[in-house]
Amino acid sequence: MREKFGVLICVWIMLLGNCLGRFVVEENSLKVTSPGSIKGVYECAIGNFGVPQYGGTLVGTVVYPKANQGACKIFDEFDISFKSKPGGLPTFLLVNRGDCFFTLKAWNAQKAGAAAVLVADNQDESLITMDTPEEKNASAKYLQNITIPSALISKSLGDSLKKAITFGEMVKISLDWTESLPHPDERVEYEFWTNSNDECGPKCDSQMEFVKNFKGAAQVLEQKGYTQFIPHYITWYCPEAFLFSEQCKSQCINHGRYCAPDPEQDFSKGYDGKDVVVQNLRQACFFKVANESRKPWLWWDYVTDFALRCPMKEKKYTKDCADKVIQSLGVDLTKIDKCIGDIEADEENPVLKAEQDAQIGKGSRGDVTILPTLVINNRQYRGKLDKGAVLKAICAGFQETTEPTICLSKDIETNECLENNGGCWEDKTANITACRDTFRGRVCECPIVNGVKFSGDGYTHCEASGALQCEFNNGGCWRETQEGKTYSACLDDHSHGCKCPPGFKGDGVNGCEDVDECKEKLACQCPGCKCKNTWGSYECSCCDGSLYMREHDMCINAGKNGKTEVSSGFIWAIILGLVVAGAVGYAIYKYRIRRYMDSEIRAIMAQYMPLDNQPSNIHHPDI
Template identity: 75%
Template sequence: MRLRSAPPAPPRLLLVLAVLLYGFCCCCEGRFVVEKNSLKVTAPDSLKGSYECAIGNFGVPQYGGTMVGVVAYPKSNRKACKSFDDFDISYKAKPGSLPTFLLVDRGDCFFTKKAWNAQNAGVAAILVADDKDEPLITMDTPEESGRADYLENITIPSALITKSFGDRLRKAVDGGHMVNVNLDWRESLPHPDERVEYEFWTNSNDECGPKCDSQIDFVKSFKGPAQILEKKGYTQFTPHYITWYCPEAFTLSKQCKSQCINHGRYCAPDPEQDFSKGYDGKDVVVQNLRQVCVYKVAKENKKPWLWWDYVTDFAIRCPMKEKKYTKECADGVIKSLGLDHKAIDKCIGDPNADEENPVLKAEQDAQIGKGARGDVTILPTLVINNRQYRGKLDKGAVLKALCAGFQETTEPAVCLSEDIQTNECLENNGGCWHDKAANISACKDTFRGRVCECPVVKGVKFVGDGYTHCEASGSGRCEINNGGCWKETRNGRTHSACTDGGCKCPDGFKGDGVHKCEDVDECKERTACQCKECKCKNTWGSYECGCGGGLLYMKEHDTCISKDAGARVGWNFLWFLLFGLAAVGIAGYAVYKYRIRSYMDSEIRAIMAQYMPLDNQGEIPNHSHHIEM
């Protein structure tokens, strides 16, 4: 990591800062990672290829997108340390021409000054060529940011390129070649799935000048989008705070006692860089710790987004300059948000204890880079999907970076708005398959561009390559554009070739079922009305048969019969049916009468048998007992 120059400071302050930085840097085995994007030269042939460049930590990198332009190298003011107006030079692109990427030399002034002068000259991006052979570094804002009131107004992206590549670009431009370049940030951030995980490394200090002001303004402006994304599960947000520790040899010094808590374990620089007035560094550490605990308690209550409310309200209600940077003011904000301040106090612990604070110890461990992320050494810093964001803290710029972290087609609607990206499906359907009749397209707009993917419409899935062909499949396919099959209506009758299994011409038609189905002439092909007397008339999709000479056509027998014979046969059959029904009725009535009579006879006999013997009834033996006297 390259340290920048700083304004003059009291020797004792420099000593303390050096000690704190020494304690952090020497005892943590980490590394600073330079975040990069791709630069592709498409012309001339001698320079064609892809090159790495380092993203500057100012301006607005176009995360998830690309920019195409032509490289220009000034004949004067080649380090861009002066305004190009002084040289009567303008790089504003004319209508219909490609934007200008200005190549400038490193040295003599801050990177941000070069970018500001280039932006005012009308360029779309600035390429800074290193002046020595070394690995790429991160171009950062100057430490004396209070003197540079233009920093927050830089909007063009910047990139540092190596000395050798810069030399080749200069030679090509000076030789009269048109150098076409594509700056590509699409893979600068990982985008593995449908949720973006991001961290915000920040500070509760509000007396560090323009950087602190910018950070507070960002939190206020980004609070709304951040809370919406978090509530709907699109993101997982975690705030973090950087602290240093005081080496053991200095823990009893006045400086470390005023800047650190827990006996020198967790420290922060003095807010005003003056030990004799205002708040101390230890006040900042305690407030940082409180903000971490607010997040933890809110998260335990399944409302982690309340952190944004607390930080915003605290900055407004409890500023240092009004002497309200206190626990009492913080508790008032906590109470207004309905959080348990006792749980937060328990999380904070005892700042005077000679022991580790588990929360701040975890924060220090998190500062060390793991995997591709690298150490967090710049404040403020966003880490998105384990990669550090580079560029200014601007609501639109950060939202673009978050959107670049979603897997294609999983982005929330806010990422597809006109303010964030361009919908490539609006022009020629993005080159994807499109059914004009049903107004169905395979083009899906994503933050990075578009994908051609056969759609699902009303529960019906289309299958195909998405570029030249998509076809509805499965049940219900005929409800969507008739399944892409042939369909025609004539004289109020409609025939369709769509079936659940595909496109097949219906009975009475022949063809491929997709583009065309032709009527089959059953009369001509003699597949109907084959009897000698039959007369056939072809219709659309069917046929009609008739008979001449007063004959009647019987379809089930495919034959013609006389109408009179048909009538006689019909009447004979009708009389036969009537006589048959009458006979069945008479027989049924006779059976009914017989059964009724038999039943009555048996009932009468049973009654009479109780009073006298009947002819068919024998003597009834006397079973009475005789009593002898």
């Protein structure tokens, strides 16, 4: 019997494998920007673990380790670190395929500080999807802790990268996920292929954890009309040759049409695959009824509540427990029972038949063969099931500028800036950084702080510019205080740059040096003057008690009686100036003001008395 069951399992796998199915490898672009000999755009396969930066890009330099080139061991044993230096680009670790799981390579690379891992294929073939291991001993906790993106590249590209690195050339790469998901309109349609089974190990545990964490965001998106969500369930059918076997009877309903593997892979205990199919059908029918009542988001409540209240481990994975959950959510139980129908009948179930049809890929989407699988805008999502990662991918499915508010909130920040500042520029003194977390991943972009625009590449430097640039780190210019005086080389205007102020010399960035005006004879040049240099300026004085006039650079002598004595030439100059000023004033008075006043006075007097030159025989009319 076990031999027949083994054959049955093989047939199930063949039906969904690459032999008869059409599995699509999801790819993103890899752009080599240097060196010039291999510059170009290549395709790479997105790994089905870690967090791909859907909707965004990641730029870094490639490193090929001299030891542990398969990354199957911890790099600490070789005293190797791939953490990027402050202000430097992130590190992409290039490793060889083989000898251990893909996930272990990514985990070891991540622990060593790499920002992404590139796995070079070891043979010339079409790209495949790197998936998490299925073996029982692959239940390591690290699987859910992998956060860096991973990609499988072709053998030829891997050889070219290794050759360039060996020759000491810097290999710079941009991983681009902006077109990994289509974004045709203002609504995102996504499907989640899942299972009600909670006894399938780490995959079931992580799947249920994702549903609980993602429920809130999913319901907000659905209620506001931003998304259209549909849950799906994978089923298999029993080959005709085994229809009457005990295995098919315990694993299938509707006369072998819809089957699921035994949860514990042991027919003698626990629940059967048949129980799983029925609960999957109940969840599908719950969604159908809730959707018809225009409350499709209730599916998330039902699935999370059922997992909490009706687990297999507590022997509560039953219809009675499920019915209580359904009733608590206010959904019509009779409609759900009618949707489920007769599971013993030798006929098709419309809901499960539709599920099997939907399993077959259409258009750019391949067949669904992996559980769980998320499909966004008819494209299969790759990466771990994590609230932030999935929400980021869904947000990448919207057209630019049409993203809902939740896509711009802190709820889906990647927190990449928390470690090593995301490899971006920062000024710790002023607490300013170029690292910014978004749903599309962290970006190194010079910020705008209080209206001041910083410009630069975002990775190695950012400089304040504009009218307020001197308010932050003094615009990157020299500034110093001495003797109670502060001088700055920052140009606080619309120009950009640094210039030492008057009284100093230098480039204005690395420093400004005080100019000794006295030594260089730039001040106090009058006879009898003496000069004293000060920081940023100078002081002049005169000998023998003389008074110094700075604006004229001259001294005024003081007499023996304490009164000020000045030279005769200076006195005559003052007198001459006063005479000239008086003459000009008199001329203005006589020829302009006096003439005007005379005419005004004559006009006034003419109103009250006859003047000599007026006629005396003026005739007045009778009154």
